[in-house]
Amino acid sequence: MNAVLILGCGDVGRRVARACQAAGAPVTGLVRSPQSAVQLRDLGIEALEADLDRPLPPLPSAGTELYYFAPPPTSGDRDPRMAAVLAALERDGLPRRIVYISTSAVYGDCGGAWIDEDAPLRPDTRRGLRRLDAERQLKAWSERTGIPVVILRVPGIYGPGRLPLERLRKGLPLLREDQCPYTNRIHADDLAAICLAAMVRGVSGTAYNVSDGHPSNMVDYFNRIADRAGLPRPPTLDREEAEQQLTPGMLGYMQESKRLRNERMLNELGISLQYPDLEAGLDSCFIDS
């Protein structure tokens, strides 16, 4: 088995790590905080504590299957973390292959249209611009070094332990459903399986839309979770009120509407989704309740 290195070994990283460990591969996970390092060690994952915003220690990257799951910084239009990692890989040893989690924000607003991976990349937010910068750096590096890279454009991730229950308990408002954009989702366990498949079957230099193929909107998503959790449905606001009351982050999500086609992911990566829609996915989240 090839050794596995996961840069940004958080929730999705730990799911991928568990599958790699079960297949007998040694796994190292890079995290920033001591608490996350302890969490990895408790799971039998070799933990490397490092901050991608500071000079990097030697990375055990040579010959590895490398999953890059760390986000870009929270400001600016670029991803300097990606630049630092790519330089460190040339210094410390090239991996066999890289799978990178990007976001569907690289497409920007598409007016609710169904889009595949050939849609123009026109981010409307700085978050989207940083991701596009990371994708471009990675592809240019791959062309120069010959190391295969696969890009996954991921929408909202949900699953056990990552539902917006706190927001529902606080009764925070959302934009009215008839004014809400389309949003797309993927269950965290399906995402982990897609990452593993991308490592084996992803075509180098290719981006894959990741989605369960059933877009809806934020109000529908929150209402269904509230109903399952026995919490009140959130209040809703019209756009003018929302602009005054919603956080800039939430407003950013409300300004982009698109429906992701997922055929390339299903066909080229050979994916059969465990949770093909929200109903199936929520069953897994409320299994004990």
Ligand SMILES: NC(=O)c1ccc[n+]([C@@H]2O[C@H](COP(=O)([O-])OP(=O)(O)OC[C@H]3O[C@@H](n4cnc5c(N)ncnc54)[C@H](OP(=O)(O)O)[C@@H]3O)[C@@H](O)[C@H]2O)c1
């Ligand atoms: N949430 C969504 O719906 C969504 C949608 C699309 C894409 N994504 C992206 O998908 C990826 C995986 O998601 P996830 O849920 O697994 O994220 P997560 O649980 O937040 O894990 C992110 C990991 O990156 C590490 N990290 C962050 N900044 C770092 C830095 N400066 N230096 C070193 N390590 C750093 C964190 O370490 P610590 O734990 O020590 O902080 C953590 O291990 C992320 O890039 C996320 O942005 C998320």
